[in-house]
Amino acid sequence: xxxxxxxxxxxxxxxxxxxxxxxxxxxxxxxxxxxxxxxxxxxxxxxxxxxxxxxxxxxxxxxxxxxxxxxxxxxxxxxxxxxxxxxxxxxxxxxxxxxxxxxxxxxxxxxxxxxxxxxxxxxxxxxxxxxxxxxxxxx
Numbered sequence: 001x002x003x004x005x006x007x008x009x010x011x012x013x014x015x016x017x018x019x020x021x022x023x024x025x026x027x028x029x030x031x032x033x034x035x036x037x038x039x040x041x042x043x044x045x046x047x048x049x050x051x052x053x054x055x056x057x058x059x060x061x062x063x064x065x066x067x068x069x070x071x072x073x074x075x076x077x078x079x080x081x082x083x084x085x086x087x088x089x090x091x092x093x094x095x096x097x098x099x100x101x102x103x104x105x106x107x108x109x110x111x112x113x114x115x116x117x118x119x120x121x122x123x124x125x126x127x128x129x130x131x132x133x134x135x136x137x138x139x
Contacts, residue, residue, distance in 0.1 A: 002063040002137045010056045011130055017049040018123055025119040032116050039112050042119060043103055050100035053093065053126060056133060060084065072097035084136035085129070092125040 024032070024042050032038050057075040061068070066082055069075040073094040080090035099118065102110065 002060055004137070007056065007059060007133075007137065010052055010059065011134070014049060014052045014056070014126060014130055017045050017052065018126060020045050021049065021119060021123055025123065029113075029116055032119075033112055039110075039115070042112070042115050043107070043110060046115065046118065047100060047103040049126060050096045050103070053096055053129060054100065056129075057093075060133060060137065072100065079136075085132050089125065089128055089132060092122075093129055095122075096125065 021042070024038060024045070027035075027038060032042070054072050054075060057079060058069075060066075061075060061078055064082065066078050069078055076085060076090040076093040076097070079085040080087050085093065
């Protein structure tokens with residue numbers, strides 16, 4: 001059984017991060033690309049968002065007694081196998097695991113055009129993940 005207090009704290013953090021990231025998404029591309037402070041905010045908040053999503057996935061997997069993933073990406077495959085996520089959303093979330101790895105390990109080579117595109121186009125994937133988790137674990 002999933003510990004709702006633990007899960008709810010993590011889901012709340014994701015919502016806070018999404019609010020901040022949506023604000024950044026409202027900045028014009030040109031301003032974002034010329035302002036290192038905005039880029040640093042995006043990097044950190046996207047990293048925290050990806051880490052939080054991975055933490056939720058790991059928590060749900062462990063508390064549900066599912067098999068242990070060997071990679072971050074596999075966490076979402078396991079959730080799809082257990083029908084907590086549909087395949088399309090699982091694939092999208094696997095890309096968030098990849099984003100986390102880029103932000104943590106390849107930080108010298110971050111392409112801010114790509115991060116801006118993520119801000120514009122991909123935040124809804126995290127929202128869909130949160131909704132799927134809430135539906136699957138119930139009240």
